[in-house]
Amino acid sequence: MKDYNKLIFELSKPGRKAYSLPALDVEEKALNSLIPAEFLTDKGLNFPEVSEVDVIRHYTNLSNKNYGLDKGFYPLGSCTMKYNPKINEDVARYDGFANLHPLQAEACIQGSLQVMYELEKSLCEIAGMDRFTLHPAAGAHGEITGIMLIKAYHDKKGDFKRNKIIVPDSAHGTNPATAAMAGYSIVEIKSTENGLVDLEALREAAGEDTAGLMLTNPNTLGLYDRGVKEIAKIVHDAGGLLYYDGANMNAVMGHARPGDMGFDTVHYNLHKTFSTPHGGGGPGSGPVGCKDILAEFLPVPLVEKREDGTYFLDYDVPNSIGKVKDFYGHFGVFLKAYTYILMMGNDGLKKASEMAVLNTNYIKEKLKDYYHLPIDTLVKHEVVFGGLKDKSGGVTTLDIAKRLLDYGYHPPTVYFPLIIEQALMIEPTETESKETIDGFIDAMIAIAEEASSNPEMLKTAPHNTLVRRPDETKAARNPVVKYEG
């Protein structure tokens, strides 16, 4: 079925159906006697008519056009594409969890509240924070929640002149977008030649108008910033607070904690660090932790435990920023993350970070003779190359990425971080074996050699995929965003 190229709408045939429902068991009345005609549509529903077999075959065929972690190596930098354990999926489908209404009586939801309570405690310990809210739906949502905590902190002190957030130029794109969405203007500071925060530039930027700093450590170059305590001091001395973008937490679990580095608030991506699936782009989950000084501002409700051992949802948080999410967050994702934490334990989480870092440094060492390594130093969970070492053939990072598809690998993140030209950002994670990593290294070396011997082949890659370099310019110029028949 390699050539399967149908849309579900193109399978439709009048009279087919894929559903079955029980017959209506109450007396049926004319619809317009129940709902006045003015509210009812006379237009039909433009949905396909297909059989259940059509549905299953169609989406199974579509799934075959996808590459997932279960098929192979997925070294997408910054995304922590680690294996998604299957027990996670089972747990999320236990009847007591999957079929629980969020507004049921407290006595009916004790098990779920206990999961949330225990997960919060674990996340606090791993990050060195005092409290967590589990509400945010994803990393970017966590970021804005954290920034709103910082804003609430300054507002409560009556300190309204702080209207700037400092962001290094190596930051994830969500950081400046988040700060802007929270009403702040952005001060971008350049990195040093070594890819770290320029302390002088930071000292210059930090002042009375600084609300806070957003930072990842290790940063997007995979570099751990040793100066982090000094960074924290500069920002704190200026009266600002520090936000930790936890996208890169997989590098340091059990070795270092943002709370000990001096950060005041942090978000995790449960879909990165804690093995919950990325689902083709969600749902994720981005819990936000904070130190005690910010806890009074956390979104409502919080989960608390009474002395008698029962759990409850606490809405009585007078200085809370309010609500940021319907109900209590992505509970189904919490279950998967908590399952993972229980499976791995403190020993396993630490080991995970160690192997993630070992795999990365091994790749760095093996590829640095072939790919340009702008900063050759110990890295953490990811390494960023600046394209080929020998660029004389005119082969770009995009060509390399496309050629990797022919070799059966998901390419690394490309052209990010922005401060490295032709960036190729590789994050192997701990769930890959030496054999897998060696296979990838061999492919990368073979591609580097092809770039000299046969650059044309790379520029026209990929050659073995179902489609080849779909035209993105055409898609944007004349957008076709739905099927019109």
Place this chain on the structure above:
Amino acid sequence: MYPYIPNTPQDEQEMLQAIGLDSIEQLFEDISEQVHLTKPLNIPASKSELEVSRYLKSLADKNCSVSQLTCFLGAGAYDHYIPSVIDAIIQRSEFYTSYTPYQPEISQGTLQYIFEYQTLISNLTGMDLANASLYDGGTAITEAALMACAYSRKGEIIVSTGVNPEARQILKTYAHAQNLKVIEVETKDGVTDAAMLKELINDETAAVIVQNPNFFGLLEDLKGLGEIAHKGKKVSMIASVEPISLALLKKPGELDVDIVVGEGQPLGIPLQFGGPYLGFMAVKKDYMRKLPGRIVGETTDLDGKRAYVLTLSAREQHIRREKATSNICSNQGLNALAATVYMVTMGKEGLKEVANQCVQKAHYAFNELTQSGKYKPLFDKPFFMEFALTSDVSVDKINKALLEEKIIGGYDLGKDYPQYKNAALYAVTEKRTKEDINKLRRVLEGVK
């Protein structure tokens, strides 16, 4: 050894050697002593799959799910029937273990189902186009409001108190951070007060937000309210809608609504204690380049084959950084797939049948429950599948009595609307049987 960490001690040694290091500790030498953790994290040690699943099953069993009870609770999350095909598809690891489709050559599966999803949502709402999804219905309302503010370059948002109270709280949280003003227009007899809305519209109004069916289950006059909204300059009419109702009700696209959002949970997504759900958003063409989140477009590849790609990304944070239309990055990909499979499985006729069964059963329940006069309708207006009843007994007391008979009672409206003390909001989906409803009536009649 750990099941998800394949390197053996021998692999470790070989790799360390290749790097030129002697120990794993050296990999963490860049962490200064001040910060470096010296003791283990205070969480339990690793466990086996059997131990972990046994423990978590014991916690799941502490809950009482809607499959053990009979659910008449809605208020934003609904106990609908979910066809088996959905889980069969979303459990395919090619879908759930993939990332955002940045590499279109190996992501055509994800890209195509998002394209199908956008088409289905556009058709369902009658709008020009839809995005690839947002976090949930509540945050989708906020994203819509922020888009309307960006579109009009104005900062006042008028929201009906008939909109889900949680969604209004989220809106207020975000509006506060951005110095936007949120003004509430009250309801009269349960529906948005048109006269009051008329008075509130002014030169600063960016958006009017209404929910349909509203939080009380009642049908709003979207067209009439929209006409009032559109008297203001560049005012966006935003409707938060329930997707199953759109199989029968006039589509927002027929009613000149500008931005349509909603909670997609009824479309085949389990209740799972409140999330993850699915926010959907569809708009008129004028708003295309202001839409938050991902959009998939059709194009052709080098060989002229039909193909799909993420498009219009000049709106997004990874390109525009602080000038992006939203900071959103992840969406609800897998839940959008669940909704897609639900919509095509129910299809042209099935969704109408589900909607009709909800309406018929809800109205049957309404008539049964109000017959004796002990429970009175809170409002006298057309409703879809949720309705509010009031009585002399507190909702808390009623719901305790119902729970003893294994029934989950209605939502206590007094929690959010102090004026509606002793009023409960009942939801009746196609899953409820005549017998369920009759039992509800019997128990309710017996409450003292």
